[in-house]
Amino acid sequence: MGRKSSIDKLEPAVRLHIERRLRENRLTLDELIADLQERFPAEQKPSRSAIGRYKVSFDEMAKRLREQQAMASLLVEELGENPDDRAGALMVQSITTLTTHAAMGAQVDEETTVDDVRKLARAAKDVLQARKVSREERSAIEREARERLLEEQKAALAAMPIKSGVTEETKQAIRAALGIT
DSSP states (O other): OOOOOOTTTTTHHHHHHHHHHHHTTOOOOOHHHHHHHOOTTTOOOOOHHHHHHHHHHHHHHHHHHHHHHHHHHHHHHHHTOOOTTTHHHHHHHHHHHHHHOOOOHHHOOSSSOHHHHHHHHHHHHHHHHHHHHHHHHHHHHHHHHHHHHHHHHHHHHSSSSSGOOOOHHHHHHHHHTTTTT
């Protein structure tokens, strides 16, 4: 195992600034060093070669993350979900996290495979599907309860005697207010 990068040893603010500039990918190494000297004049700065090595590993990590995100989207589409809706987006994020852990675990041990992630993705889909069914059942129950209440109110209005001072126009106004047709 190699030694720790000199960039990892920097103050967190300096390291975060370097990483942000690397994500932006607009500066050359020399421009990045000049930017660091301007932004953090009193702080220790890494060498050009250290930044170059760090950029290579940073770019490789970003590439792997993009690949994992793409793989997660493909898995979600394969499972029949839309990766752009809320549940699909949650599923994409979950699968991305799983693939990241699987990829990191594969570097340590060879037991975690993409097939394991696929199985976990299917399990996640089943959970989301169960939540969707549960939500639909709750909506159906609410709809039924509302319809029953409206029928009871309609019956109560029909049974209300006119002699108590309630005219047919008043009953019609009450029906309109309650949404009873």
